[in-house]
Amino acid sequence: MNKTIIININSIVFHIEEDAYDTLRSYMIDIKKHFGNTAESKEILEDIENRIAEMFNEHIQTGRKEVINLDDVQRVIGQMGHVRDFEESADSVGGQHYEQEARVGPSPQVDYMSKKLMRDPDDKIIGGVCSGLGHYFGIDAVWLRVILVVFCLVGGSGVLIYIVLWLVMPMAETRADKMAMRGEEPNLQNFKKSFDEETRSFSETFSSTGEHIGRGVRSAGNLLSGCLGLIGKMIAWIMLVSAGLTLLGLFIFYIFNVMNIFGLENPMFFPPLRGLATQEAFIAVTFGFLAISIPFFALFFWLIRILFSVEKLNNYMMLTMFAVWIVSIVGIIYYCIAVSQDFREKSTVNVQKSLQPQEVYYFTEKDIRVLDASEQNSLKSKFNIQLDGQDLRNYLHRDINIYFESIDSLSQPYIQYSYSAKGKTYQLASERARNIVYEAIQEQKTILFPSHFLLTKNTLERDQQVTVTVYLPQGANVVLQKEIEHKIRDISYWECRENYPNDQQKYTEWTMSDAGLRCAQPTQSEEEEVKSEKKALLDGVEIKKDSVIHIDGSNVTIEVKDNSLKINTKKEKS
Amino acid sequence: MIAENTQTQMRKGILEYCILSIISRGEIYASDIIAELKKAQLLVVEGTLYPLLTRLKNNGLLSYTWKESTSGPPRKYYEITAEGKAVLSRLDVTWKELVFAVEISLEGRND
Numbered sequence: 001m002n003k004t005i006i007i008n009i010n011s012i013v014f015h016i017e018e019d020a021y022d023t024l025r026s027y028m029i030d031i032k033k034h035f036g037n038t039a040e041s042k043e044i045l046e047d048i049e050n051r052i053a054e055m056f057n058e059h060i061q062t063g064r065k066e067v068i069n070l071d072d073v074q075r076v077i078g079q080m081g082h083v084r085d086f087e088e089s090a091d092s093v094g095g096q097h098y099e100q101e102a103r104v105g106p107s108p109q110v111d112y113m114s115k116k117l118m119r120d121p122d123d124k125i126i127g128g129v130c131s132g133l134g135h136y137f138g139i140d141a142v143w144l145r146v147i148l149v150v151f152c153l154v155g156g157s158g159v160l161i162y163i164v165l166w167l168v169m170p171m172a173e174t175r176a177d178k179m180a181m182r183g184e185e186p187n188l189q190n191f192k193k194s195f196d197e198e199t200r201s202f203s204e205t206f207s208s209t210g211e212h213i214g215r216g217v218r219s220a221g222n223l224l225s226g227c228l229g230l231i232g233k234m235i236a237w238i239m240l241v242s243a244g245l246t247l248l249g250l251f252i253f254y255i256f257n258v259m260n261i262f263g264l265e266n267p268m269f270f271p272p273l274r275g276l277a278t279q280e281a282f283i284a285v286t287f288g289f290l291a292i293s294i295p296f297f298a299l300f301f302w303l304i305r306i307l308f309s310v311e312k313l314n315n316y317m318m319l320t321m322f323a324v325w326i327v328s329i330v331g332i333i334y335y336c337i338a339v340s341q342d343f344r345e346k347s348t349v350n351v352q353k354s355l356q357p358q359e360v361y362y363f364t365e366k367d368i369r370v371l372d373a374s375e376q377n378s379l380k381s382k383f384n385i386q387l388d389g390q391d392l393r394n395y396l397h398r399d400i401n402i403y404f405e406s407i408d409s410l411s412q413p414y415i416q417y418s419y420s421a422k423g424k425t426y427q428l429a430s431e432r433a434r435n436i437v438y439e440a441i442q443e444q445k446t447i448l449f450p451s452h453f454l455l456t457k458n459t460l461e462r463d464q465q466v467t468v469t470v471y472l473p474q475g476a477n478v479v480l481q482k483e484i485e486h487k488i489r490d491i492s493y494w495e496c497r498e499n500y501p502n503d504q505q506k507y508t509e510w511t512m513s514d515a516g517l518r519c520a521q522p523t524q525s526e527e528e529e530v531k532s533e534k535k536a537l538l539d540g541v542e543i544k545k546d547s548v549i550h551i552d553g554s555n556v557t558i559e560v561k562d563n564s565l566k567i568n569t570k571k572e573k574s
Numbered sequence: 575m576i577a578e579n580t581q582t583q584m585r586k587g588i589l590e591y592c593i594l595s596i597i598s599r600g601e602i603y604a605s606d607i608i609a610e611l612k613k614a615q616l617l618v619v620e621g622t623l624y625p626l627l628t629r630l631k632n633n634g635l636l637s638y639t640w641k642e643s644t645s646g647p648p649r650k651y652y653e654i655t656a657e658g659k660a661v662l663s664r665l666d667v668t669w670k671e672l673v674f675a676v677e678i679s680l681e682g683r684n685d
Contacts, residue, residue, distance in 0.1 A: 081619020
């Protein structure tokens with residue numbers, strides 16, 4: 001009893017016994033390999049198959065049987081001739097004037113000497129890229145893997161390289177591919193050795209139900225590569241999870257930013273977006289989101305494809321995504337340029353406001369975010385009126401600098417405000433500068449500087465600055481409160497405060513001189529100097545305790561110790 | 575080795591000449607060509623013939639037509655072309671020259 005297989009040769013169906021099938025199959029593979037892959041060889045193969053079919057047909061008719069057995073196949077092969085007989089004939093035919101000769105002749109290896117760059121499915125961790133490269137360059141795949149891992153760690157560029165190579169390199173699926181990959185000569189011995197591993201090359205012509213042999217070999221191979229791929233799979237899983245989380249994070253960030261743009265306040269906000277108007281900010285943040293998330297999405301999907309062997313995205317989808325990504329990148333570049341263009345021109349608007357002269361001027365800061373109920377109707381609350389309170393944060397800016405300058409002692413004191421802003425054109429910049437609201441409030445001796453300035457009419461943030469210069473007559477006394485300290489430029493508030501013995505000093509006193517403000521509180525050492533100076537003035541020359549007079553100019557030291565007097569005219573350190 | 579090589583060279587050189595001659599007689603099927611060649615002991619296996627036929631056809635010396643067969647698939651019947659005939663007549667001349675050359679060469683030999 002023998003199992004039979006149904007085969008189809010040139011549209012004729014034959015029942016063939018299993019062992020006969022195997023022999024025929026190996027024979028046909030040999031022939032196919034022998035004749036190579038030219039257009040001519042296809043015709044030759046067709047002729048041979050045709051002839052085999054005819055001979056089988058004759059056997060069936062003359063033998064009055066239904067099944068082709070091994071004997072029949074061997075007889076047919078005997079009649080048709082083994083490949084080695086072809087080789088012999090081809091050898092002797094060689095050297096004639098036919099140009100195709102070289103292909104069939106004894107030196108086909110010339111064509112196959114060059115290796116093909118393909119992925120090796122038998123020695124793979126993820127996709128067999130490294131082993132394929134190893135075959136191609138004749139290096140052990142281990143070293144390439146080490147290099148790849150190094151590249152992955154250094155900026156992750158290895159991941160990208162790997163993906164590109166994976167896409168570019170085809171999988172060596174057939175025996176012939178693998179041999180081409182290794183640069184082996186595809187001679188008949190090699191094929192004969194492993195003909196049953198061949199799974200594809202003849203399925204086109206010999207469609208059969210007996211594929212299970214090849215399948216068994218394949219599943220054994222899969223098991224092996226499965227073990228090897230376990231580490232790769234773990235890495236892929238980690239990458240998948242991190243890519244997924246990144247996508248999720250990006251999406252949440254995007255949603256919250258969009259909410260912010262459209263007025264739903266929340267703490268998640270990308271600061272540069274404030275430089276754009278609502279509509280533009282929305283488009284820009286969308287572009288940004290797409291530009292970053294599409295590569296992550298591609299990575300994510302690619303990993304899913306590997307891990308779950310999902311069908312790959314169709315080309316339209318991929319092209320669309322790629323196009324969207326390019327557009328996003330271009331969009332981001334556009335907004336970057338547009339925004340930076342809007343900072344090109346700077347304009348400053350100067351306004352002068354006079355101050356009521358006082359003997360002592362108290363300067364302090366008013367934090368306009370603190371509402372004082374009792375001052376509802378006072379001058380100070382005028383900022384509160386101008387704000388609608390809701391999105392106060394967007395209107396408040398702190399870029400305020402205060403300078404002090406002296407004027408003639410008889411002049412009227414005044415404050416000069418310089419409002420500056422930037423824009424694409426000078427007009428735009430000056431319009432923005434005019435939209436700054438900032439003014440100090442004088443309440444008799446106290447001059448209050450608001451902590452922030454406001455931008456009205458939805459003005460975009462374009463590097464707005466307020467410079468305040470207070471012009472005071474010489475000799476005026478100034479008290480600077482601690483709160484205003486961080487707004488004051490040019491003079492060192494901190495150094496003056498050091499002069500006070502109390503660490504918790506809440507204010508500093510200053511006097512306006514012709515060169516600007518001077519700290520009114522003398523330093524501690526100065527104080528002592530003043531004291532000794534006074535002594536010298538009062539009693540001529542009197543030296544107490546440390547009986548040393550040191551005169552720097554001519555390096556003279558006079559020392560009185562234990563009733564002896566020493567005068568040293570040389571340079572001494574103390 | 576040299577002897578073997580020379581033998582095959584000689585055989586192959588005349589193989590195509592013979593094939594052309596056989597086909598020039600009229601439309602013929604491949605297996606009939608083989609039968610003739612086997613009879614002449616020029617060819618042992620069929621497989622060798624197909625590459626030769628294909629090459630001759632691709633060089634424009636032969637053409638073929640498909641004909642229905644009573645048993646089995648349709649068959650290719652080969653026919654010689656005008657070009658093939660021209661080549662054949664040239665080969666005829668060459669062959670006669672060769673025969674002459676060989677006869678001259680062999681004349682003085684005594685065996």
